[in-house]
Amino acid sequence: MSADTPMAAGAATSRSRGRSPLQRALGRFFRNGAAIAGLLILVPVLLAVLTYPFWWRYAPNSIDLRALNSGPTAAHWLGTDGVGRDTLARLLQGGRISLLIASVSVAISLLIGFLVGAIAAFGGRVLDGTIMRFVDLAMTLPPVILLLVLASITGTGILPTIFVISLLSWPVLSRMVRARLLELRERDFVVASRGFGAGLGHLLFRHALPNSLDILVVYATVQFANAILLEAGLSFLGMGIVPPEASWGNMLRAARSTVVLELHPSQWMPAGAALVATVLAINFIGDGLRDAFDPRTDLK
Amino acid sequence: MLGFYLKRLAAGLMMLIALSIMVFVLLRLAPGDPIDAYLNPLAPLSQVEMDALRQRLGLDQPWPVQYLAWLRAALGGDLGYSIDRAGVRVLPLLVERTGPTLLLMLTGLAMAIVLGIAAGVVGAVKRNSAIDVGLGVLAFLVISTPAFLKALLGLYVFAVVLRWAPSGGMLTPGAPFSLTDLLAHLTLPASLLALVYSALFMRYMRSSMIEVLNQDYLRTARAKGVGEFAVIVRHALRNAILPVITLIGSTIGIAIGGAIFIESVFDWPGMGLLMVKAVETRDYPVIMGATLLIGVGVILVNLLTDLAYAVVDPRIQVS
Numbered sequence: 203m204s205a206d207t208p209m210a211a212g213a214a215t216s217r218s219r220g221r222s223p224l225q226r227a228l229g230r231f232f233r234n235g236a237a238i239a240g241l242l243i244l245v246p247v248l249l250a251v252l253t254y255p256f257w258w259r260y261a262p263n264s265i266d267l268r269a270l271n272s273g274p275t276a277a278h279w280l281g282t283d284g285v286g287r288d289t290l291a292r293l294l295q296g297g298r299i300s301l302l303i304a305s306v307s308v309a310i311s312l313l314i315g316f317l318v319g320a321i322a323a324f325g326g327r328v329l330d331g332t333i334m335r336f337v338d339l340a341m342t343l344p345p346v347i348l349l350l351v352l353a354s355i356t357g358t359g360i361l362p363t364i365f366v367i368s369l370l371s372w373p374v375l376s377r378m379v380r381a382r383l384l385e386l387r388e389r390d391f392v393v394a395s396r397g398f399g400a401g402l403g404h405l406l407f408r409h410a411l412p413n414s415l416d417i418l419v420v421y422a423t424v425q426f427a428n429a430i431l432l433e434a435g436l437s438f439l440g441m442g443i444v445p446p447e448a449s450w451g452n453m454l455r456a457a458r459s460t461v462v463l464e465l466h467p468s469q470w471m472p473a474g475a476a477l478v479a480t481v482l483a484i485n486f487i488g489d490g491l492r493d494a495f496d497p498r499t500d501l502k
Numbered sequence: 503m504l505g506f507y508l509k510r511l512a513a514g515l516m517m518l519i520a521l522s523i524m525v526f527v528l529l530r531l532a533p534g535d536p537i538d539a540y541l542n543p544l545a546p547l548s549q550v551e552m553d554a555l556r557q558r559l560g561l562d563q564p565w566p567v568q569y570l571a572w573l574r575a576a577l578g579g580d581l582g583y584s585i586d587r588a589g590v591r592v593l594p595l596l597v598e599r600t601g602p603t604l605l606l607m608l609t610g611l612a613m614a615i616v617l618g619i620a621a622g623v624v625g626a627v628k629r630n631s632a633i634d635v636g637l638g639v640l641a642f643l644v645i646s647t648p649a650f651l652k653a654l655l656g657l658y659v660f661a662v663v664l665r666w667a668p669s670g671g672m673l674t675p676g677a678p679f680s681l682t683d684l685l686a687h688l689t690l691p692a693s694l695l696a697l698v699y700s701a702l703f704m705r706y707m708r709s710s711m712i713e714v715l716n717q718d719y720l721r722t723a724r725a726k727g728v729g730e731f732a733v734i735v736r737h738a739l740r741n742a743i744l745p746v747i748t749l750i751g752s753t754i755g756i757a758i759g760g761a762i763f764i765e766s767v768f769d770w771p772g773m774g775l776l777m778v779k780a781v782e783t784r785d786y787p788v789i790m791g792a793t794l795l796i797g798v799g800v801i802l803v804n805l806l807t808d809l810a811y812a813v814v815d816p817r818i819q820v821s
Contacts, residue, residue: 339520342804343797346759347777351793354781355532431648438650439766439778457654458767460669464662474651482646 230494237490243483247476251297260288262295262448273468281468283456292448293472297480299449303360304429307367308422315372316418319379320406323387334380340373349432353441363442367432375421382414416495423488427481434477450477506812514805521797522576525790526569532786537561540582544589576794586785595788596773596795602672603772607761609688610695611750618700619743622707626715626742627734634708641701649698649760653767656694666690670769691768695760699753706749711742744815751807754800 221229231237260266266278266286273281280289322333340348348370356362386392392409400408430450436442437451445452453473457463462470537556541547547555556562563571575581581592621641625634644652661669667690668674674683714720715738723737724730762774769775773792780788 335516335520336524339517339524339797342517342755342800343521343793344755344758344762344800346762347793347796350762350777350781351528351789354784354786354789355528435648435650435763438763440782454650454654457658463654463658467658470654474654477651478647481648485646 227494231490234490234493236486237494240483240486240490243479244487247297247480247483248301251294251301254291254294254298258291258294260291262291263287263446264291271466271469273466280472281466283466283469284462289453289469289472292453293450293476296448296450296453296473297476299360299443299447300430300433300451300477300480303364303367303433303443304426307364307371307429308425310364310368311371311375311425312418312422314368315375315421316379316411316414317406318372319376320383320410322376322380323383323410324402324405330380334377337373337377340370341377345370345432346435349436350439350441353436358441358444360443360447363433363436366436367429370432371425371429375417375425378417378421379410379414382417383410386410386413420488420492420495423484423491427484427488430477430481430484450474507809510805510808510812514801517801518798521794521801522573523569525794525797526572528793529572529786529790530565530568532790533784534786538585540580542583542589581791581794582787584780584785584788586780586783586788592787592791595776596791599771599773599776600795602770603761603765603774605688606692606695606765606770606772607757609692610761611699611757613692613696614699614703617696618703619707619739619746621700621704623711623734623739623742625704625708626711629712637704641704644697644701648763650763650767652694652697653691653764656690657767660690670767672771691764691770695757695764698760699757702749702753702756703746706746707742710745711738714738714742717741744811747814748807748811751804754803758796758800 255261260278264287266282266288268286269275269278269282270286271282271284272278275281278288278290280293282288283292318333318337322330325333349366352366352369353362356366386409392405395405395409433442433449434451434454437444437449438455440455443449443452450473454470454477457470537552540555541552561568561571579593581596584590584592584595587595621637625637628634647655657669660667668687670687672684672687673679674687720733720737723733728737758774761772762777764770765772765774766778773796777789777792779785780792
């Protein structure tokens with residue numbers, strides 16, 4: 203149910219009449235405690251990760267030979283790793299990489315997912331059936347397996363990782379978009395528009411896109427968290443982002459060495475904490491957005 | 503009813519065909535000459551023999567023909583040779599790794615069913631109590647923590663700090679086989695695998711149980727004077743447990759994903775570890791063979807749970 207249907211306006215309480223659907227959605231979002239907590243975690247993380255070169259004295263790959271495997275000290279707040287690189291600097295740079303990969307891959311899978319879903323919905327039964335079988339398959343197989351297979355073909359690095367994660371993530375969205383558009387296709391204004399000779403482009407961008415906006419927003423948040431986890435998992439298994447480039451996943455991979463795991467928890471635990479905190483925060487925001495965009499929330 | 507079975511079977515078959523096409527295309531996209539996979543590195547072939555093999559495998563034919571030839575070979579159990587391990591065929595390698603993975607996953611699953619269902623029932627019966635809220639928060643944390651982080655933390659706490667469990671492997675190397683040794687190695691990774699699953703089971707069981715607890719037939723049972731314990735276990739649980747069965751099928755993918763990370767952290771000699779190693783060495787025949795086998799397994803489990811659900815709950819044919 204999209205936020206701008208007439209039904210939503212009719213079902214809303216009289217108190218909120220006169221405000222636009224978007225205003226009502228924002229109002230609902232900011233009354234949600236968990237979502238606000240999520241924002242309070244995510245915004246500082248984003249700021250720290252984006253601005254760290256201006257306020258932190260070490261670069262992620264600069265080596266301090268006087269401090270190898272050091273624990274937390276006044277100079278190195280989170281200590282250093284085995285070759286004397288500052289853990290906090292790597293943590294912040296790793297966050298940068300994770301968030302960069304997540305945002306680009308979300309953008310790509312939004313595009314593919316929307317287009318494929320729309321084409322399946324508007325493109326006739328044979329095309330729809332074929333596309334949906336492969337979507338089913340992609341959603342049945344364990345994502346980690348597909349991720350590993352694709353990564354083994356593309357190799358490691360930022361671009362291949364973005365490619366692999368985007369390629370894996372669009373099927374969920376295309377299924378949701380398809381369901382929404384199958385319903386939309388039969389609505390009078392779309393039938394009328396087709397009757398007047400509207401082309402696929404007009405249908406997709408004037409009718410389909412505005413009416414799937416809520417799905418896209420919620421998907422983007424959830425997928426952002428997912429993409430961070432997929433990147434971390436891939437890097438943890440030795441694909442994805444490999445050293446010397448920093449990433450939360452490959453900092454955790456360091457703990458597969460018994461020495462690091464046992465003796466230097468300061469080298470891997472912060473990466474784990476950052477990963478969980480960020481993902482939790484994004485999920486809280488995502489839940490908040492989902493409730494905010496659902497016009498039935500006010501009735502509960 | 504028969505119609506439902508046939509429809510499910512047809513859908514499962516379509517998925518298997520889609521899977522085989524996907525694996526075939528990925529194999530062709532992988533770098534290198536596809537014939538490499540079928541060469542035994544220990545027995546080099548002459549150019550003439552190579553051409554004959556190429557012809558037999560259909561590699562000189564267009565892609566659709568190649569696909570059928572590859573499919574025929576795969577169905578006959580010929581997945582080629584491992585590139586990394588000289589002279590080892592892919593299929594026996596996969597079969598050898600299936601046992602440990604199944605052992606790990608089934609143990610984890612059994613633990614999760616018991617734990618998750620018990621916790622879900624307690625949560626539903628004592629709704630909104632401290633226990634219920636505590637279990638809910640715990641489940642949320644467990645689900646939100648990625649599998650590899652759980653595995654690392656579990657290894658750190660139980661193997662390094664507390665020294666309760668060995669730090670990896672399936673058996674102590676060099677020691678004669680004993681069941682206690684196997685169990686000592688199995689307990690920690692299986693419990694970690696069970697964690698996610700039991701959290702999912704718990705959530706599902708709790709909401710399904712709450713729904714059943716509001717039904718009229720439970721009030722009738724209580725009115726007849728049936729004891730509270732019997733009401734919950736004999737009347738409510740039996741009905742509430744039905745939807746949880748499908749969860750086993752639909753989350754098998756999550757379990758396999760988790761198993762890959764856990765096997766890789768604990769050096770458990772299963773399919774996941776094999777796959778990770780194969781990816782590291784770009785051993786494509788092994789990667790694709792493992793993907794094919796895991797994919798077939800997942801599709802079959804999904805199919806079986808669908809069919810089993812229809813048997814347990816006759817109402818399914820209506821929808």
